[in-house]
Amino acid sequence: MSPEGRVEISQEKRLIIAIDGPSGAGKSTAAKGLARRLDYVYVDTGAMYRAVALMAKARGVPLIDENALARLASALHISFFTKEGKTHVLCDGEDVTEAIRSPEISLLASEISKTKGVRTALVRMQRRMGKQGGVVLEGRDIGTVVFPHADVKFYLDAETGERARRRFTELAEKGVRVDFSETLREVIRRDHGDMHRTHSPLKKAADAILIDSTHRSAGDVVEEMVRMVVAKGRSDSRSRRADPSVPKAPRGSKDL
């Protein structure tokens, strides 16, 4: 480990890491923490669905017009940048980081994410963002659809009441006034929508590592993920060394 707490990563292969799970399970904190530790890029795919929802609302695109939604999603330019440790979301040059987090946009994003054409457009963008590796992608379908061959897959879950409590605290800290029962209803409704939609419903990939964060701190979850990624990197390096068809790594490259 480097002095800053970063895990030194093999130069041979930069991994693709998928983190899926329902809202409030702690995916964002874990994904950001893991990306920081590995010095990898963090991609928040939920923010991309939220950005499409925000723009659809701003431009008056009706939710029932699936073709128009798909056209909107394919035409948008969505990117991320980090400033003073905070990840910002840019949509067609506009910083939408805060605007996409309202309860209204949460529900709208969940609705819009059911549209096949929107998913196709965003999955294409996500594959472009992640294909070089050295990336932690967070979402609902990363390990099942976007990168079914991701090097390491996590499915992060927590009890419903705990996820609602976290969401409630997050909104309260931002000064958004809601009551707890409303937040709980919103979480249950979104879970239902995300898990039962026709296209790419949220489910655990068969080969994903399940982590339950109900009674665990965010730091603890990140540590477990780091351990799993390091173990995976080691076993990959051993198999590469054992395989005579794989060229030797250049001198100076480090294994995990």
Ligand code: DC
């Ligand atoms: O992770 P989030 O709450 O910011 O995601 C917003 C919505 O987008 C959520 O209701 C489900 C949807 N989503 C999705 O369908 N697929 C993804 N890969 C990420 C998010």
